[in-house]
Amino acid sequence: xxxxAENPLIIPDDVxxxxxxxxxxxxxxxxxxxxxxxxxxLVRVAERPIAEDEAVVRVPVAAAGEGERRIELLTFERSxxxxxxxxxxxxxxxxxxxxxxxxxxxxxxxxxxxxxxGRRFQWADTAVRPTGELERFGIEDxxxxxxxxxxxxxxxxISDWGICVGLISTVDFLRFARHGCILPHENKDVCLFPERVxxxxxxxxxxxxxxxxxxxxIARSPDLNHWGGHRFLAxxxxxxxxxxxxxxxxxPIRTPDGWLAVYHGAGDDGYGLGLMLLDGDDPSTVxxxxxxxxxxxxxxxxxxxxxxxxxxxxGWVARPDGExxxxxxxxxxCTAGCRCSVDELLDExx
Numbered sequence: 001x002x003x004x005a006e007n008p009l010i011i012p013d014d015v016x017x018x019x020x021x022x023x024x025x026x027x028x029x030x031x032x033x034x035x036x037x038x039x040x041x042l043v044r045v046a047e048r049p050i051a052e053d054e055a056v057v058r059v060p061v062a063a064a065g066e067g068e069r070r071i072e073l074l075t076f077e078r079s080x081x082x083x084x085x086x087x088x089x090x091x092x093x094x095x096x097x098x099x100x101x102x103x104x105x106x107x108x109x110x111x112x113x114x115x116x117x118g119r120r121f122q123w124a125d126t127a128v129r130p131t132g133e134l135e136r137f138g139i140e141d142x143x144x145x146x147x148x149x150x151x152x153x154x155x156x157x158i159s160d161w162g163i164c165v166g167l168i169s170t171v172d173f174l175r176f177a178r179h180g181c182i183l184p185h186e187n188k189d190v191c192l193f194p195e196r197v198x199x200x201x202x203x204x205x206x207x208x209x210x211x212x213x214x215x216x217x218i219a220r221s222p223d224l225n226h227w228g229g230h231r232f233l234a235x236x237x238x239x240x241x242x243x244x245x246x247x248x249x250x251x252p253i254r255t256p257d258g259w260l261a262v263y264h265g266a267g268d269d270g271y272g273l274g275l276m277l278l279d280g281d282d283p284s285t286v287x288x289x290x291x292x293x294x295x296x297x298x299x300x301x302x303x304x305x306x307x308x309x310x311x312x313x314x315g316w317v318a319r320p321d322g323e324x325x326x327x328x329x330x331x332x333x334c335t336a337g338c339r340c341s342v343d344e345l346l347d348e349x350x
Contacts (some may be wrong), residue, residue: 001273001295001326001338006119008301008334009327015045015111015123019071022047022060025106026306028329030113031144032250032315033151039317040173041113041121041327042128042142042153043335046306048106049073057091060107061137062130074103089307101160108138110155112173118317118325118337126173134159134181139166143314145192145251147201152224154190154203157181165190165205167224182225189216189247191314192224193259193283202283203227204248204261214245216263218284231284234276236265241293242274243267250316250326252278255342259283262313262326265293270309272296273328277349288349295338297331305331318342 012024026046033040049058055078063070078085084092091103112126130139137158145152153168153176162185170176183190186208193202200220208214215235219227236243242265249262259278264271272293279285297309313328324345327337 001340003299004119004337004339007299007336007338008330009119009337010041010043010113010121010335012333017047018109018129019047021050023050026108026329026333028332028335029141029312030315030327030329030335031142031153032317032325032327033144033146034317035151035173037116039115039118039325040144041115041315041335042110042144043113044108044140044142044329045111045127046106046108046138046332055079057085057105059091059103059105061103062107062135071107076103104137104158106138108140108158110139110142110153124173128153128168128176130157131178134161134164135166136160141188141314143191143248143250145194147192147194147224152192154182154192156188162186163188163208179225183219183227189264191248191251194251195254197283198281200229204233204252206245206247213243214247216246216248233284234263234286234289236267241265241267241269241272241296246274249273249313252283253316253318253324253342254280255346257346258287260342260345262294262316264312270297270303271312273311273313275345275349277346290348294340294345294348295328299330299336301334301336302330305333307332 010027024047030041030043057076059074061072110128112124113121115121135157140156142155150169157166164181164185165183167179167182168176189206213236216233218233220229221227244266246265252259252261258280261276273295275290277288297303316326330336
């Protein structure tokens, strides 16, 4: 994977917060697509209240009413022994504490950026913000797939009820139709295949379990809203770079050898990216899987940020010359890009 010389492409300072008393702390994990000859990124923008008192943590929560854009601020005293403040990303109730759920210290929404060259991006006015009770803690990590003449956007919806998967569709990125929750909690990392397989829509997803480390599953649907035929696909590998958890990346690409898929994996050295090759007629069959990661955190913007040692991708675009441009989040803070080719990735799979 050859990193773009211009990296990082988008940093928090490039975008204004939605409120004067907020600060943007992350612009990362974008969904990527091509429309009208331009490359678009649907970027996760994470923001939080500016700290005014180090003894207090203010937590932003979206109003629960459908269509509302109001943000509530909850206040927590760091001296309160009922809560664990050791992770900057979340406030976690201690055993026997007053809360039934954890709270995120930031609130994420999706914002659109366009580029003519794939390196320099300009923000559009378009933003998709959390709404409704299933998105009270934000919406995250969009994946964009063009199917049947529409762009379908899957994303993680976070609330005190857990993490579920939402679906949005658009034809122009000006007007969006929301289709609600398509997979209930605990589930995330959903990418849609760009065409039907055997007459069905197909998706990769990652449920969570108390019995095993999170792995990847595959499902089918007649209409993109009702999903069934769930089958286990792949698991973390003990002792390997992806030993803790794995999850789907961008929409798989059809090749003569089968469906080429990028996935993220986490282990002792942080988050890296790996490859799978799925059968073209039956993508629930894994034909090959990379023994080593194709990308690990190496650059400073990948190793240092809001969450260290992370490369995480939800989006890539195919270029006319056969190259693939992959866009990814670095250290849960910035957006970066790199190039490769389908042939290079297939060679890596042997």
